[in-house]
Amino acid sequence: MNKDPDHRSPDQDRQDRCVETMDAMVTPTGALELLSQDEVSRLREADHGELNELFRRCALAVLNCGEETDNATEVFEQYPDFSIEIVRRTRGIRLDVRNAPVCAFVDGRMLNGVRDNLFAVLRDVVFMSSELYGNEQVDTESASGIRNLVFHILRNAGLLHLRTPPRLVVCWGGHSIERKEYVYSKDVGYQLGLRGMDICTGCGPGAMKSPMKGAAIGHAKQRIREGRYVGVTEPGIIAAESPNPIVNRLVVLPDIEKRLEAFVRMGHGIVVFPGGAGTLEEILFLLGVLKDDRNDAIEMPLIFTGPAGSESYFRRIDEFLVTTLGQEIRQHYQIIENDSVSVARQMTKSIASVARNRRKTGDAYYYNWLLRIPLEMKKPFAVSHKSMAAVELRRDLPATQLAINLRRVFSGIVAGNVKDDGIRLVREHGPFEISGDGEIMQAIDKLLKGFIEDGRMKLPGKTYYPCYTIAAN
Numbered sequence: 297m298n299k300d301p302d303h304r305s306p307d308q309d310r311q312d313r314c315v316e317t318m319d320a321m322v323t324p325t326g327a328l329e330l331l332s333q334d335e336v337s338r339l340r341e342a343d344h345g346e347l348n349e350l351f352r353r354c355a356l357a358v359l360n361c362g363e364e365t366d367n368a369t370e371v372f373e374q375y376p377d378f379s380i381e382i383v384r385r386t387r388g389i390r391l392d393v394r395n396a397p398v399c400a401f402v403d404g405r406m407l408n409g410v411r412d413n414l415f416a417v418l419r420d421v422v423f424m425s426s427e428l429y430g431n432e433q434v435d436t437e438s439a440s441g442i443r444n445l446v447f448h449i450l451r452n453a454g455l456l457h458l459r460t461p462p463r464l465v466v467c468w469g470g471h472s473i474e475r476k477e478y479v480y481s482k483d484v485g486y487q488l489g490l491r492g493m494d495i496c497t498g499c500g501p502g503a504m505k506s507p508m509k510g511a512a513i514g515h516a517k518q519r520i521r522e523g524r525y526v527g528v529t530e531p532g533i534i535a536a537e538s539p540n541p542i543v544n545r546l547v548v549l550p551d552i553e554k555r556l557e558a559f560v561r562m563g564h565g566i567v568v569f570p571g572g573a574g575t576l577e578e579i580l581f582l583l584g585v586l587k588d589d590r591n592d593a594i595e596m597p598l599i600f601t602g603p604a605g606s607e608s609y610f611r612r613i614d615e616f617l618v619t620t621l622g623q624e625i626r627q628h629y630q631i632i633e634n635d636s637v638s639v640a641r642q643m644t645k646s647i648a649s650v651a652r653n654r655r656k657t658g659d660a661y662y663y664n665w666l667l668r669i670p671l672e673m674k675k676p677f678a679v680s681h682k683s684m685a686a687v688e689l690r691r692d693l694p695a696t697q698l699a700i701n702l703r704r705v706f707s708g709i710v711a712g713n714v715k716d717d718g719i720r721l722v723r724e725h726g727p728f729e730i731s732g733d734g735e736i737m738q739a740i741d742k743l744l745k746g747f748i749e750d751g752r753m754k755l756p757g758k759t760y761y762p763c764y765t766i767a768a769n
Contacts, residue, residue: 317375317395320406324389324415350531353716354417354548355380357535359393359400361410371535372716382418391418409541413527416453420548421531424449439671446549446557447663453547455526455562456662462651464526465643466496466563468578469503470571470752471537480603480636481569482506487640488567489514489523493647496563499527499546500537503569508542526562530555533574536714551676552707556581561664564647565597567639570609572752573713573744577706579613581673583621584699586628590668595653597646598629601639612746619739620702621695670696677704679711679718681725684764689732689740705730705740712763713753722763734768741766 356378360371377395391414393406400410435441450456465488469481485495485507495511497504508525515523527543530552539546549555559566560582568579582598585591600610610631617625632639651661659666677683687701687708708728711718722728730740744762747753754760 316398317378318398318401318404320393320396320401321383322391322393322406322411322414324391324418325412351418351421352378352380354421354531354534355393355414356396357538358410358413358417359396360535360538361397361400361407361413361541371538382422391415407541409544413539413541413543413546416546417534417548420449420453424452439669439674442554442557442671442674443561443665443669446554446561449549449554450547450558450562450663453545455545455547458662460661462564462647462654462661463493464496464524464562464564465493465507465647466559466566467503467507467569468498468559468566468571468575469569470575471500471502471504472572472752472754473502473570474606474751476603477570477606478502478506480601480606480634482510483636484567484569484601484639485510486514487636488643489520490518491640491644492518492520493640493644494524494526496524496526496528496559498533498537498574499529499539499543501540503571504537505540505542507567507569508540512542528555528558528562532711532715532717535716552577553674553676557669557674560585560596560669561667562662564650564661565643566599567643568598568600570602570606570750570752572747573706573709576613576616576743577703577710579617580699580703580706583617583625583628584673584696584703585667585669587621587625587696587699588668588670593653593657594664594667595646595650596667597643597650599639599643600629600631601635602633604634607633608746609750612743616739616743620736621699625695670700672697673700673703677707679708679715679728680721681728684708684728684730687730687732689730689736691733691735702740709744709764718763727762728764729767730764731767731769737766737768 353372356371356375375395375397379394381392383390383392400406434445436445467481467485481503488495488507489511493511495507497507511523511525525542525544527539527546528549529537529539529546530549532552534548547558549558556578559578566582568575582596586594586596600613602609610633614626614631632642654661657666684705687704689698689701689705693701708718712722712728731737748760748762
């Protein structure tokens with residue numbers, strides 16, 4: 297009897313894919329190199345508790361650094377036998393890794409960058425969770441409490457340098473970009489590196505990797521040996537945007553809202569390259585913060601830039617922002633097209649102004665304490681069909697509130713596109729429904745159609761099926 301080729305067992309699928317794996321035992325460097333026996337015990341207790349599966353998935357994402365995928369579910373299904381265990385030693389800990397992606401190794405040894413990022417995940421997902429979230433004195437409900445929590449996580453990750461002048465440029469952009477956009481964003485990073493700037497991104501592929509590569513070359517030419525390539529991620533998205541090994545400082549925040557807060561408090565200026573729904577989510581978060589009257593004295597340079605041939609992207613972004621948030625939103629950003637040198641010069645000049653502003657206001661160089669982020673922007677938005685349908689998108693909302701709500705919509709789209717939980721929700725219950733005032737819905741629909749046509753919602757070669765429907769009230 298002939299078997300239906302569309303109905304195959306998981307074992308048959310794995311055999312056909314011939315996924316190559318390796319085992320390894322690795323020891324830490326840095327913060328987790330020296331641990332007390334009590335700290336080791338707490339790590340092992342957390343590893344065998346509810347954090348075990350979260351740590352396993354984040355660790356797999358780090359080890360899957362050489363694969364191009366933007367679907368978290370695909371990663372987990374491809375390596376179902378992957379395991380990682382914390383092993384107690386007299387001098388601390390060791391990780392026992394089984395059935396890990398072979399791309400994390402060279403000649404049988406784990407890449408040093410991958411190893412460092414693996415222990416960064418252990419530090420943030422397991423160690424920090426047991427330290428902070430089991431502590432009743434940690435405030436996760438107030439705006440100031442969350443601000444302090446993000447500070448503690450970044451400090452523990454070694455990302456806050458007391459006497460370093462402002463020079464950290466946050467670069468946002470898509471994981472699915474054209475070759476010319478990759479080359480251009482790499483050149484911007486190179487020009488920034490020549491001028492002594494460090495780079496911070498979402499740590500994944502595409503426009504999150506290329507500025508770091510460019511900056512590394514610029515730093516090498518200037519004999520800068522302590523260049524920082526900071527990756528900021530969160531558990532829900534790390535599998536879809538595995539940290540690239542150029543990242544030499546990785547931090548995993550608990551959720552997307554704290555990740556976004558880390559970007560804007562730690563960074564001294566922001567450059568945005570073409571991207572998709574995730575990039576717009578980041579833009580809306582920042583603009584929502586800058587629209588708050590309490591931040592009028594804060595300087596946060598924001599530049600949108602892309603190569604020749606990508607001009608339509610930021611024209612569409614600009615049109616969308618003006619349509620939804622009003623003409624005055626343009627005072628918070630500038631657009632520089634196809635000129636990497638001008639971008640680097642302008643950002644370097646603006647960051648010098650940021651330094652003067654921090655001295656004048658008494659704020660720290662390493663963490664923007666005075667930036668006011670409304671509590672509602674800090675609260676985690678749990679994506680579901682009910683929560684997406686409940687987001688209010690009305691013309692009569694204050695601009696800051698509308699920016700908050702728009703950010704949540706695009707956060708939901710990101711979840712439906714690449715995050716494991718979001719993909720599963722859409723698969724089981726159909727697309728999320730987005731509704732609101734007609735003009736706003738038309739603006740969202742037009743922008744998203746442009747993203748789809750440009751291939752910005754999925755990696756090249758993959759068919760995109762919208763995880764949302766749009767309806768006007």
